[in-house]
Amino acid sequence: MYMLPTVVDPPGMQGFCDRAVDGIASVFLALKRRPVIRYQRTSDVAKRIAQETARLMYEQESGLFDFRRTENSSLLLVIDRRDDPVTPLLNQWTYQAMVHELIGIENNKVDLMGFANIPKDQQEVVLSSVQDDFFRANMFENFGDLGMNLKRMVDDFQHLSKSSLNLQSIGDMAKFVSNYPEYRKTHGNVTKHVNLVSELSRIVEERKLMLVSQTEQELACTSGQAAAFEAVTSLLNNESVSDIDRLRLVMLYALRYEKESPVQLMQLFNKLASHSAKYKSGVCKFH
Structure with a gap:
């Protein structure tokens, strides 16, 4: 396609x-x-x-x-x-799409320099389905399943780490040394995905994306103008909701109820404008 x-x-x-x-x-x-x-x-x-x-x-x-x-x-x-016009306005909940939307990917590289508590060697990471088995298997998984799969990968790595400490013979040492490059690669991969998913979780919580997405889905899939207006108004008043999410909500409402409730739509436009200098009353313009 x-x-x-x-x-x-x-x-x-x-x-x-x-x-x-x-x-x-x-x-x-x-x-x-x-x-x-x-x-x-x-x-x-x-x-x-x-x-x-x-x-x-x-x-x-x-x-x-x-x-x-x-x-x-x-x-x-x-x-x-x-x-x-609706689908591009909805928040995405699969791994690759969330990284692209909330953090950013350019040429398969993710820049994490602006985020706190990220180790120096992990501030720019490669996210490629060709080189990364975990990413290839989970790039289209939803956020909930991704968390469970990541936990399994961390558990497997912890088991591998414990077994590497139990070196009782020269043969064990030789085996560990021969497998050490793969061990380091696995360690880096686990660290990378833990950091990425941690940042995604932080952003989801910080921007209240669960609440935003629920309202987006209701606007896209269900009817009920009064309830929709109340839900969008509530989120516009929520200081944790970002400007881009406010704009998307109003646009979704406009697509669904522009003819049915033009007065309420203008109220949402005005409320949107009052929260950010990026918007002028009656006209939504996002830079």
């Missing part, structure tokens, strides 16, 4: 489409697959990318993509993200 960005600048449309097609082609060349291509019929951008990708794979470079047929065909589905 290739998700189109929310905003595409018309003058740069061709460049964007070319880059998207090149990226899609690279993925399927690496997978050695030529997919069946489907696109969202109501989106001109999705149609354009799908057609140009099909032209590349089935006409211009058909020989390059002439891989052996498999029993199950691959499917490329091109969807215009602009038809789903």
